[in-house]
Amino acid sequence: MTIYTLKNSTDGEVWEATLPQILHEINDDRIGEWEEYDETDWQEGLLHFTTWEIV
């Protein structure tokens, strides 16, 4: 399984994560009208709804 290296743009924290972990980070704790991001559009979800950036 591919391991992605991500960096938090707010504090510089580095995180090595698999895609399921990244999807969990994007979709976790969402409520109401949230449409879950998946394997096809996770980079968009990461960009628009988290402070993580792929290194």
Add this chain to the structure above:
Amino acid sequence: MTYIPDHLDFQVAFEPTKMHDKKYVLNNETGEYLGIVGKSFQCASHGDFFRGVMDTATQELGAESLEDAEHTFKTARNGAWAMLDVTLPNIKTTITTDKAQTEIGNRIISLHGIDGSCSNQVFFGAIDFFCTNGMITGDHDKVRKKNTSNFTMDSFIYELNRARTDFFQQAAKMQVWAETSLKFINVKDLLDSIISSKTKAEKMFGLYNTEASVRGHNKFSLYSAFTNYASYADERNGFSLRNTGHDTQAISMWSREQEVSKWVSNDRFRLLEAA
């Protein structure tokens, strides 16, 4: 540039909570706390999102299509959730039943949340100018879509380009509904089979009869009863909303539109023409 109401055009701010992996979402203008999200959460402001939607729509559909457009903003959760409902009176057509005529116009609905309650979403639909009932077009399963906050994504532009064609295709389908008689259909039984709540089905039957008295006993009248339910919540249609005190009425009304989209996708409704 689309006008965004002042109370929605605020920057989003975050503040740490006592939990290490959570943070507060705030309205940066008023300081009001709007929600709690994960520490890595971020999002565009409502203003940037809606301006992005409308700028792209203007670019793709042409300024003339959006001329005289009516913009209606609805909010919930103290401004954390917002919806922009745009009616395009310049893209319209007429539906004719054996008793009445009504004009329907194209509609773009976009949803945005800054508290993790809503991903960026855009829907296309129609509005009945006679009774101002709103309709979402498209199959229920296909109607829920995500889009980027800056709307550079190809799929959004592709959908915008299809919006006019889709609208007229949907209108043609509604015209078939208008010509589909329900005189020999037991509408009460049909509603009981589509709507899980008995009380709701009963009230919907009453609403259908009201619609049928104006538009005739046809499938378009039944659809109009559905869209009336999704557009109004008061004594007029018997479907008042409970005031929960949590500022969620706009979300509840939007949920009704999706509920209607689901009923319309039901085989029992879809196959009425064949009956």
